[in-house]
Amino acid sequence: MTADHDIDGSFSTARVTAREEAVTLSQDSYTAFLYPLDDEKLAPWRGMGVDEFSAIKRSPDFVQALLGDWRSLYEQPFVGITTGGVVRDGVHPLGEARPNDPEPVDAARVLVDLLDAERREALLHDLDAPDWRAWSNPEFVIHRVGLRLEEQDDAVVEAVHALMRASLSTAGYARAREAMELNGYLGELTGLETLMNDRSYWIALYGTPSVDAPWGWQLFGHHLALNVVFVGGRQVIAPVFIGAEPALSDGERAPLFDARERLAIELAESLSAEQRGEAVVYATVLDPAMPEGRVHPADERHLAGAFRDNRVIPYEGIRADRLTSAQRVLLRAIVEDFLLLLPDAQRERALSEVADYLPETHLAWYGATDGSQPFYFRIQSPVILAELDHHAGVWLSNRVPQRFHVHTTLRLPNGNDYGKAYLRQWRAARPA
Template sequence: MKQSRWRKTAAMAVLATGIGATLGGGYPGPEAQAAPAPALAPSLMDMAARAPLARNERDGAAPSPQASNAAPGTAARLDAPHQAAGAAPAPNAARRAPGAAAPGQAGKPAPPGGKSGLAVADAAVGQAMARPIASSAEARCPAQPAKPERPGEASRTDGPSRLVCLAVAFEATLTPPQREALRLPFTAKHAVSWSNRPVDEFPRNGIALGTLGEDSLEALKALLREALSESGYDTARGIILADDKMSSAAGGNPRWGSALYHVAFLGDPSSREPWMLQLSGRHLALNLASNTRETGVTPMFLGIEPRLFSAGGRDWAVMEPRLESMYAMLRSLPPDQMAAARLGDSHADVLLGPGKDGHFPEAEGIPYSHLGEQQKQRVRASIAAWVRTAAPASAQALLAAYLSPEALERTYIGWSGSTDDRVPGSYVRIDGPRLWLETVTLAEEALPGRGHVHTVWRDRKADYGGCFF
């Protein structure tokens, strides 16, 4: 898609206000970077308080009835070399509702100038997402050699992975109550507890990004960068910043902003035991499993409004390469194949979004084997555009599975609505024996004419690392 289709927006609303500005001061200095963020606006506290009581029954919760496989137990302790990097979490008896502030943080007045606490928190998170990762956050866990130094020699990296190191480094920046809320057991009940619905409708696991201090946000960015590819990390940043654009356009809507994203660890970060890094907000949900039966990077929900915007001194169009690949694939079909690929049902949203775990329908559309070589190449390119959101090692393993001749022979292409990706109801799907990719165009909620899409990537075998479904 060419950027000329869309009207360009002005630069993003001022993001220079740090979390420390809630007290009327300037950008926090180095001595204040590890301090906890101030409480969010009372509206966010109210949202957390209204969360269903069942969601607070965290420890020892049984997996959902759909979980036919035994879930990994409450995960093992942290790898010993990293216990010194941050204090161990407190016992689980005092869990708070998702997003709740630490004791003593609630009830602070709005900052001078009439800016709500939530708007200030959005600005702080947005400012962090728009800038490069602090070198100090990256340096906490040096890169590890990918290969032995000499053939036949075992790697000297016998300790925890860099991902685990960065997870523990992030946790070490948190207050004790935040650490306590960050970790949950790796069970089906908690794994499936993600959504793209506003947080007041669907409370999230873990802690809100708007409650994090600057040092914690930088540590979280370093963790996400390690867990994803470079383009995947950039996509996550862009989606979060786009949500702030939506919030600002709606007059500071308290349901959409970056401050309301939540991060959680399901299980204990480990190089051996199963655990999952979960990030969930309005238009982004990541469920990145480690040490599980299968390479687990799904379900992954990616959406955006607006599709093109400016923030932090650059233009963002993070979903366009994926969408362009899907629609180039669709438009390459000749009329007879286009008719064969058309689905019987229309779609107002993705079919397998949150709460639809394990509900894969029977295959529809045109088989990959019926396509010409040019069309087949475009199908493979579309799959690769999405899968390369994952970290390189994970993406390589998944592409090998999805693009094997056996898998492609059982892959189908489908569409409905319109072949114009700007038209609400335009829907495209790639459905393989494992792979499920779908994208749909929706009407804009806050920025008319700027584009609004929802997408989801699932894997029949490897959602949540293949542990539950």
């Protein structure tokens, strides 16, 4: 029998302990895993403010060790995610520089104009400030960057959403907003609305909003992190972290990543036996064949989350040139869903660049391919790294992964997270 005990109040050994038996999906709704409101997992936090809560959550030795690891990663100079430790140059060409989209510029200026001097100073950062890399996705605060939405008046919060709407595609804004609303729903389910609500997020601006010069903005908090950069008419939205626990509300709408998961299962199920032998790296999400440390107590299987800007991630799985044309269509559709936040024209350019590296694109799958188990998959090439992972409960009581707790990440390997590869090219074309 698999040992299972708490590491701290949020994490248990079951989420990282290998097991011979497969992790199967519960037939129960996520509501079957709700803690009673008077449970010790919830009651001590009720009514607590985020600063007091964060101080207590950061205090255990286990969390302090995690924070120490993350701090050392944060303090490293930015390189970018690679497959072997060396950045591959030339895979993110900026092309001929053009003006940036004026609508986000106008929206950002409206936001700035609403603020007094003190809040404006907190919001605005230099374009090259290290704070870009301080984002995180837990419900407790690790770094304070910018303004916290729940501390702002309604006009400022609406201006932040107007900036999001102006910068993202219509469907992309809807997805980001849904992640924020699901965080609020989790707060309602647990009675912890002061800690988890649809304003539990930090907003910061980098550089001066302009059609002529690079600038960007960042929003992050529980289960949502967006890093948006405008450079020479190109737009980068990466790193991205979007998740939810639960990934659906009261049954009135589909789970947050339902379409993406359906496409992924359809692709995985279409694999021949030979293809499956290449694509399926581990038979289950807690496979004993995994090397020690492969499942992280906070990140579980995903590799490209907060503070992992320089991670070396070798390719796994099957190359896309081993897929049939129909399977490649499904793969493209999954990638397009990961890129949904980008406005339409920007998304098409990004998809074209992904297609240029299709022969080098890899699909790695952990778990059963038929949707009967929680699973993890990663799509990785020189220009994109996209992950979806099912997690054990933090605020729900499932001790092993279930599909109603989902984490997703999106990165631009080889140095273009935060638009940095584009920035270098833009500046090189304009010597001082």
